[in-house]
Amino acid sequence: MTMPARKVHLLGNASYRDEAEAMLAAPGDAALVERGVLRSLVLRCPDGCGETLVVNFDPRAGKAWRLYQRRGAVSVYPSVWLDGGCESHFIIWKDRILWCDVFEEGNEEPDYDPAIEPLVLDALPADRFVDPATIAQELDLIVWDAGKALRRLVARGDAREGVGSLKGTFGRIPQDV
Ligand SMILES: [Zn+2]
Known part of the structure; x- marks a missing residue:
């Protein structure tokens, strides 16, 4: 099996999908389709299967x-999951492709700035749990960055993650007064 792509290479913009697709050559090559508004990202499947x-x-x-x-x-949220076909599943985070299953072992996360963590902690409510997308929206962060900040805050004991149906959502640790 060939090595999967680990990065997205954004080659440009096009008005129509066919035009965008014609730009793509290698796995991970991508182009944006924009016609009045942003329509889509056309991406040569990074696993090398040849699908678009x-x-x-x-x-x-x-x-x-x-x-x-x-x-x-380029970052894309949530993860990209191709139903049917090759069933590729991956995250696009600051041009990096992070595989969710088969090629996970070679994943390399992009640069990350821990300076966002105090801001993320401040934005967390104490009386309920919120998801990383809500925090990202509030602070104008990429959701993957907000998620990493939240996991690191939990690991340090500064925040808490919900359990059961609240898994993947986060809250501030209530202070006993
Ligand atoms: Zn594929």
């Missing part, structure tokens, strides 16, 4: 992902 994936950003066209372009790097 279309990640939709337009809520009018069905399930929509969110695109972040920060300092020239």
Whole structure:
């Protein structure tokens, strides 16, 4: 089996999907489709299977992902999961592809700034649990960065994660007075 791509290479923008697809050559190559509004990311499947994936950003066209372009790097939330076909499942985080299953072992997380952690902690409510997307929205962070900050805060004992149906949501640790 060939090595999977570990990075997304955004090659440019196009008005139509066919145009975007024509730009792609190698696994991980991608182009944005923008026509009036941002429509989708067209991506040559990073596992090397040769399929083209279309990640939709337009809520009018069905399930929509969110695109972040920060300092020239691309992030997409939530994870990209191709139903049927090769069943690739991965996260796109600041141009890095983090595999969720088969190729997980070679995953390398992108640069991360721990300076966001005090802000994330401040934004956490004490009386309920919120998900990383809510915190990210409030602080204008990429959701994957907010999620990492929350996990690190939990690991240090500064925040708590819900259990059962609240797993994946986070809250401040209530202070006994
Ligand atoms: Zn594939």
